[in-house]
Amino acid sequence: MRPAIVFLFIFTTGPLAASGFDRPIPQAQSATAELWFGLGSVALIAALVLVQRLVSRR
Numbered sequence: 001m002r003p004a005i006v007f008l009f010i011f012t013t014g015p016l017a018a019s020g021f022d023r024p025i026p027q028a029q030s031a032t033a034e035l036w037f038g039l040g041s042v043a044l045i046a047a048l049v050l051v052q053r054l055v056s057r058r
Contacts, residue, residue, distance in 0.1 A: 029037075
């Protein structure tokens with residue numbers, strides 16, 4: 001009888017203690033982050049152009 005009481009206690013009080021899921025709210029990017037992202041994008045495009053020119057010569 002004792003394991004049955006423990007089983008009922010655990011499975012009846014568990015859902016009551018659980019909290020609901022709160023979706024995370026995305027934060028706006030700062031101007032510095034946008035600047036670094038822009039510089040990184042330009043560098044990536046420049047690297048791709050250089051690789052394409054290198055490969056097309058061979």
